[in-house]
């Protein structure tokens with residue numbers, strides 16, 4: 001084995017492993033807990049070591065989206081730090097609770113990682129800078145206002161003196177924090193706003209990075225689990241007589257009524273023994289459920305009388321009755337699975353007075369609450385060490401079920417650390433599925449081809465009804481209307497339509513739904529943007545022009561659309577055989593647009609050549625990482641368009657692995673050209689917004705190429721030969 | 724009991740003969756850079772070299788291995804991340820979550836060893852590993868850059 005240069009975070013993890021876990025004591029400050037006893041904490045966000053290394057504490061979670069680097073840039077910016085001296089550290093949720101949530105919310109979802117932390121963290125950086133400068137000024141007996149800072153060096157011109165952050169950090173830590181600090185104007189940014197490389201990449205190219213699934217601790221055993229695969233079903237009994245005798249098996253436990261776990265010395269042995277167990281299930285009330293049945297349930301909702309209203313103006317019924325031309329179409333978006341590359345897993349150690357968990361979660365505070373509940377111990381007797389994630393995409397934000405299971409298994413073997421790993425099959429069968437919905441759209445065109453009335457009836461599953469019922473508004477799930485709202489900073493409809501009704505017939509099949517990168521924007525953008533394309537063609541108006549007519553009051557939506565249209569040379573002939581399609585949408589506070597360029601050969605094979613995408617996310621903290629997120633979001637978002645679908649048969653999910661749930665691979669990946677067009681007057685999200693622009697743009701390009709409207713996803717084996 | 728040759732060392736392992744090489748590497752040898760993704764030879768996260776050939780180790784039982792076969796994992800690809808691909812990966816800021824990247828790099832290393840000047844079509848044909856973060860375009864760029872660096 002090579003000697004590996006461990007990154008600091010990996011070092012902390014290894015150190016934790018060697019000493020039996022990072023110290024979880026609540027009365028220990030972080031500086032001490034991480035073996036940096038002499039490093040003063042200038043404030044909760046900033047620790048400065050004598051060697052001038054700066055440790056930025058980050059509450060949000062890195063999972064490949066670059067949030068960690070972006071947040072560190074913002075703190076470094078306000079500090080006027082030397083970027084090469086920046087490191088980061090994750091406080092645990094237990095430490096956060098013990099310190100009255102000084103690091104705020106840990107939830108890393110909804111593209112909020114940077115935008116909802118930037119204010120507190122920039123202030124943390126600016127406050128620390130002020131204290132460091134004050135400490136130097138005190139030492140020199142000069143006014144702080146006469147001192148300047150550059151790359152972590154504090155100078156006083158008048159007396160020609162200088163010092164470093166590391167030298168004054170001790171003194172600074174003892175000072176009172178100033179009540180008010182002024183944040184920099186983003187146009188003066190030198191570190192933030194720059195396309196810096198991501199932190200901690202080394203361990204990802206040499207195998208040293210320790211993900212939760214790689215975690216090791218002395219005395220650890222491994223567990224494999226099978227929960228009842230029937231939604232709403234139960235485990236009647238199981239026969240483990242053969243499994244018990246298999247090599248390495250230590251214990252077989254039934255937890256949460258319906259799950260059986262095998263604990264063994266290695267995971268492979270645990271999994272092998274699990275497969276030797278005979279299970280007898282009662283499929284329960286949905287034992288006959290299949291995809292056709294779910295579709296029938298949704299179809300009924302498309303014309304049902306009762307529906308929750310999300311956005312309404314004018315009188316859509318009247319507009320439709322008086323239309324010069326009435327257009328109607330129904331679209332379907334199927335269930336999706338997150339399929340994070342690292343399957344769900346967690347390590348737990350339980351004793352009667354302490355519960356420790358090591359896991360990869362998008363919400364370590366939720367993991368802590370889950371652990372506490374499963375452990376039967378108060379919050380201050382539990383903690384969760386935050387490990388690197390092999391992908392999140394919303395799965396590890398929706399449910400901490402894997403943490404619960406690990407703790408329940410560990411509880412059966414007090415004092416022994418248990419690492420529970422879900423097999424891919426277990427992961428596929430117990431997902432938090434992107435919900436399935438359908439949408440019936442009815443549009444009214446006047447004699448000049450203007451859209452004067454639109455009814456969007458969405459029918460299908462609500463995520464909140466199952467996952468966060470307390471967030472429902474008198475039964476209504478406002479998240480269903482993402483991107484279709486009349487107003488608000490999060491996702492406003494970008495068109496002015498005089499008579500409009502967007503409503504939702506909630507139909508909840510028993511599968512557990514979840515937040516899947518982009519969430520309800522994914523299908524809402526397809527429904528609206530493909531239908532707008534249909535309307536434009538029905539009106540005989542160019543799709544760009546048709547949109548522009550409705551966008552006079554939506555300048556930010558229009559600006560990104562114009563940007564992609566211009567870069568794509570929209571309106572000028574495309575190269576032979578290439579066809580284009582457009583989309584614009586707003587979500588997670590950001591404005592996005594895309595133009596797809598595709599070709600379809602005589603056999604009907606689709607090739608997506610290029611997607612030009614624009615985003616206005618307000619402030620662009622790291623344009624390079626934003627670019628990566630745009631590309632990555634397309635790889636994720638084109639899957640449901642091209643090939644991915646979760647189906648149901650006999651009450652359970654059919655697709656158990658990547659042979660039946662194919663994932664987009666390199667050969668299908670289009671080239672992506674990004675236009676990052678921040679207007680610097682708001683904070684929008686990055687990880688998700690562009691995902692919803694890709695699929696509608698491609699579908700509209702398919703129509704341009706073939707004259708065919710694909711309204712049921714995925715495209716799969718549908719015939720794309722020219723009509 | 725089996726003997727395997729991994730990253731230049733011969734190691735004795737005591738496992739059931741049907742244990743996949745992946746789990747021998749992760750659980751017996753203790754090298755966790757090689758990842759589990761699917762267990763059915765679909766995703767490529769578990770890719771290692773067996774006598775220089777990119778091999779999905781989750782689908783290879785240890786009983787099918789001989790001591791003469793040389794296994795190389797991501798940890799053994801180079802000292803200090805100095806392989807041209809690792810350098811290109813860093814220069815192009817390829818990894819996102821990074822979970823798939825050991826497998827991607829091992830697949831790419833076998834490709835450029837076989838085909839020193841790969842075309843886009845060669846790369847797309849050989850690089851079938853899944854990346855859920857969607858780093859494919861940067862992987863392609865990094866492979867081409869590394870290949871040209873390796874050719875000098």
Ligand code: FES
Pocket residue numbers: 758759760761762763764765766767768769770779780781782
């Ligand atoms: S784990 Fe071996 S190919 Fe997926």
Ligand code: FES
Pocket residue numbers: 064341390391818819820821822823824853854855856857858
């Ligand atoms: S970098 Fe996350 S799966 Fe490839």
